Amino acid sequence: MRGFDKCPVCGGEIATKDVEKIVRGGAHTAAVHVRADVCLHCGERLYTPEQVRRFEDLRRKLQRRETQGLKHVGEFFEVA
Ligand SMILES: [Zn+2]
Known part of the structure:
Protein backbone atom coordinates (compact mmCIF):
# COMPACT_ATOMS: atom_id res chain seq x y z
CA MET A 1 0.00 0.00 0.00
CA LEU A 40 13.65 0.92 12.65
CA HIS A 41 17.24 1.92 12.02
CA CYS A 42 17.35 5.73 11.72
CA GLY A 43 13.85 6.67 12.89
CA GLU A 44 12.88 8.39 9.63
CA ARG A 45 9.10 8.75 9.34
CA LEU A 46 7.50 8.25 5.96
CA TYR A 47 4.24 10.10 5.67
CA THR A 48 1.82 9.72 2.81
CA PRO A 49 1.15 12.78 0.61
CA GLU A 50 -2.35 12.92 2.16
CA GLN A 51 -0.87 13.08 5.64
CA VAL A 52 1.60 15.78 4.61
CA ARG A 53 -1.28 17.78 3.14
CA ARG A 54 -3.20 17.36 6.38
CA PHE A 55 -0.24 18.64 8.40
CA GLU A 56 0.12 21.66 6.09
CA ASP A 57 -3.59 22.37 6.38
CA LEU A 58 -3.38 22.17 10.16
CA ARG A 59 -0.31 24.41 10.20
CA ARG A 60 -2.21 27.08 8.25
CA LYS A 61 -5.15 26.79 10.63
CA LEU A 62 -2.87 27.20 13.63
CA GLN A 63 -1.29 30.27 12.06
CA ARG A 64 -4.76 31.76 11.60
CA ARG A 65 -5.77 30.63 15.10
CA GLU A 66 -8.59 28.55 13.66
CA THR A 67 -8.53 26.04 16.45
CA GLN A 68 -12.18 25.02 16.55
CA GLY A 69 -12.48 21.26 16.35
CA LEU A 70 -9.11 20.84 18.03
CA LYS A 71 -9.03 19.49 21.54
CA HIS A 72 -7.28 21.71 24.05
CA VAL A 73 -4.97 19.49 26.08
CA GLY A 74 -2.57 21.95 27.66
CA GLU A 75 -0.31 24.93 27.23
CA PHE A 76 2.85 24.97 25.25
CA PHE A 77 5.94 26.37 26.95
CA GLU A 78 9.31 27.25 25.61
CA VAL A 79 12.50 27.58 27.61
CA ALA A 80 15.28 29.75 26.23
ZN1 LIG B 1 16.40 4.76 7.91
Whole structure:
Protein backbone atom coordinates (compact mmCIF):
# COMPACT_ATOMS: atom_id res chain seq x y z
CA MET A 1 0.00 0.00 0.00
CA ARG A 2 2.92 2.35 0.67
CA GLY A 3 5.65 3.20 -1.78
CA PHE A 4 8.57 2.07 0.37
CA ASP A 5 9.59 -1.29 1.71
CA LYS A 6 12.98 0.00 2.80
CA CYS A 7 14.02 3.32 4.29
CA PRO A 8 14.93 5.77 1.49
CA VAL A 9 17.45 7.44 3.81
CA CYS A 10 19.46 4.52 5.16
CA GLY A 11 17.98 1.39 3.57
CA GLY A 12 16.83 0.10 6.96
CA GLU A 13 13.80 -1.99 7.74
CA ILE A 14 10.45 -0.22 7.98
CA ALA A 15 7.56 -0.90 10.35
CA THR A 16 4.13 0.69 10.55
CA LYS A 17 3.66 2.46 13.86
CA ASP A 18 1.31 4.87 15.56
CA VAL A 19 3.23 8.09 15.93
CA GLU A 20 2.63 11.58 17.21
CA LYS A 21 3.43 14.31 14.72
CA ILE A 22 3.93 17.77 16.17
CA VAL A 23 2.65 20.51 13.89
CA ARG A 24 3.54 24.10 14.67
CA GLY A 25 1.90 27.13 13.13
CA GLY A 26 2.64 30.60 14.41
CA ALA A 27 2.69 30.39 18.21
CA HIS A 28 0.44 27.35 18.30
CA THR A 29 1.27 23.68 18.39
CA ALA A 30 -0.89 20.65 17.78
CA ALA A 31 -0.16 16.96 18.09
CA VAL A 32 -1.59 14.69 15.40
CA HIS A 33 -1.79 10.97 15.98
CA VAL A 34 -1.19 9.13 12.76
CA ARG A 35 -0.11 5.74 11.52
CA ALA A 36 3.13 6.04 9.63
CA ASP A 37 5.92 3.88 8.34
CA VAL A 38 8.94 4.37 10.57
CA CYS A 39 12.49 3.24 9.88
CA LEU A 40 13.65 0.92 12.65
CA HIS A 41 17.24 1.92 12.02
CA CYS A 42 17.35 5.73 11.72
CA GLY A 43 13.85 6.67 12.89
CA GLU A 44 12.88 8.39 9.63
CA ARG A 45 9.10 8.75 9.34
CA LEU A 46 7.50 8.25 5.96
CA TYR A 47 4.24 10.10 5.67
CA THR A 48 1.82 9.72 2.81
CA PRO A 49 1.15 12.78 0.61
CA GLU A 50 -2.35 12.92 2.16
CA GLN A 51 -0.87 13.08 5.64
CA VAL A 52 1.60 15.78 4.61
CA ARG A 53 -1.28 17.78 3.14
CA ARG A 54 -3.20 17.36 6.38
CA PHE A 55 -0.24 18.64 8.40
CA GLU A 56 0.12 21.66 6.09
CA ASP A 57 -3.59 22.37 6.38
CA LEU A 58 -3.38 22.17 10.16
CA ARG A 59 -0.31 24.41 10.20
CA ARG A 60 -2.21 27.08 8.25
CA LYS A 61 -5.15 26.79 10.63
CA LEU A 62 -2.87 27.20 13.63
CA GLN A 63 -1.29 30.27 12.06
CA ARG A 64 -4.76 31.76 11.60
CA ARG A 65 -5.77 30.63 15.10
CA GLU A 66 -8.59 28.55 13.66
CA THR A 67 -8.53 26.04 16.45
CA GLN A 68 -12.18 25.02 16.55
CA GLY A 69 -12.48 21.26 16.35
CA LEU A 70 -9.11 20.84 18.03
CA LYS A 71 -9.03 19.49 21.54
CA HIS A 72 -7.28 21.71 24.05
CA VAL A 73 -4.97 19.49 26.08
CA GLY A 74 -2.57 21.95 27.66
CA GLU A 75 -0.31 24.93 27.23
CA PHE A 76 2.85 24.97 25.25
CA PHE A 77 5.94 26.37 26.95
CA GLU A 78 9.31 27.25 25.61
CA VAL A 79 12.50 27.58 27.61
CA ALA A 80 15.28 29.75 26.23
ZN1 LIG B 1 16.40 4.76 7.91
